[in-house]
Amino acid sequence: MTDPVRFELFSFWRTSETYRVRVAFNLKGVKPHEHNVNLDAGEQRSEAFLTINPMGAIPALIDHASGSSPTALTQSLAILEFLDETYPAPALLPVDAHGRARARSLAAMLAADTHPLITPRVKKYLTTAGQFDDAAWRAWQIHWFATGLQALEQRLATEPQTGTFCHGDVPTMADICLASIVVVMRVFKIEVAGIPTVHRIMAECERLEAFANADPRRQLGAPPG
Ligand SMILES: N[C@@H](CCC(=O)N[C@@H](CS)C(=O)NCC(=O)O)C(=O)O
Incomplete structure (x- = not known):
């Protein structure tokens, strides 16, 4: 340290x-x-x-x-x-340029195209100016989580570079982003259907202490239980 x-x-x-x-x-x-x-x-x-x-x-x-x-x-x-x-x-990125581009691309699908749509500032706007009630907000969250994760699933399940992790057999930035979405869905009790590869890779990530120790439920300020 x-x-x-x-x-x-x-x-x-x-x-x-x-x-x-x-x-x-x-x-x-x-x-x-x-x-x-x-x-x-x-x-x-x-x-x-x-x-x-x-x-x-x-x-x-x-x-x-x-x-x-x-x-x-x-x-x-x-x-x-x-x-x-x-x-x-x-390393958090693969050694070759194509691999790095793929890992960054998988990461950006979640970090740039999915999660920003469900942040507190978006919620604040939709539930005030947009007049969303709780049900509409929840439907919005589920829609964007599903859109991002199902697209990710399609790539992970069909592209040959997928291994134990999103890219090959060691965790990269792409796995960090995948896990970052799954942990937050758990906090909000949201489930997305049809993403077996995402769940398989999440289980691999959670075998590693680096991921397990970062779990939201283990952080200071997390509600008990
Ligand atoms: N693209 C930024 C997004 C940062 C971001 O939106 N963070 C959220 C975490 S929930 C936040 O602080 N939101 C505050 C808000 O929306 O009011 C990143 O990847 O760091």
Whole structure:
């Protein structure tokens, strides 16, 4: 483990994006100091947090090795790439360019095209300006989780590069994103039909301590039970 004060991670127990960063830190054997940003209380929109990330979203990562007044790194995939460059082993991306592009593409299907549609800010807008009630919001969540995961399933089940994990037999950024969606669906008690390969790979991920220890239910602030 490196000096725990090098990295400060702004996080919340249940978020998909901070789960990704936690898994990457765990795989690299590095422990950041975590600051809780309570999304349920709207702390991401506080003046103090908006100076850290004007987007009002977590994760945000401060690296004290980058100078005396470091700028926070934001965007989970950018942070994953940063950690991979800073701590190359174990690698979060395949060694070949095509493999890297495929792993990034699988990751982006979930991190860019799926999860952003179900964030608290989208919920806030739809349930106010959009007049969604609870049932409409839940139907929206299920629709976008299913759209993303069923497309991912089709790729994983048919593309020859799929192995024990999304790409070959070691976990990559794609697995981190896959697992980040499944853990959050569990929090919201949402199930998607017809995704056996996704579930098979999730089970492989959860055999690894790096993933198991990042589980939302094991984080500070998670409700008991
Ligand atoms: N593309 C960003 C998304 C960040 C993001 O939306 N994080 C959510 C986690 S639930 C958040 O903080 N949302 C606050 C909000 O929507 O108000 C990433 O991958 O880091």
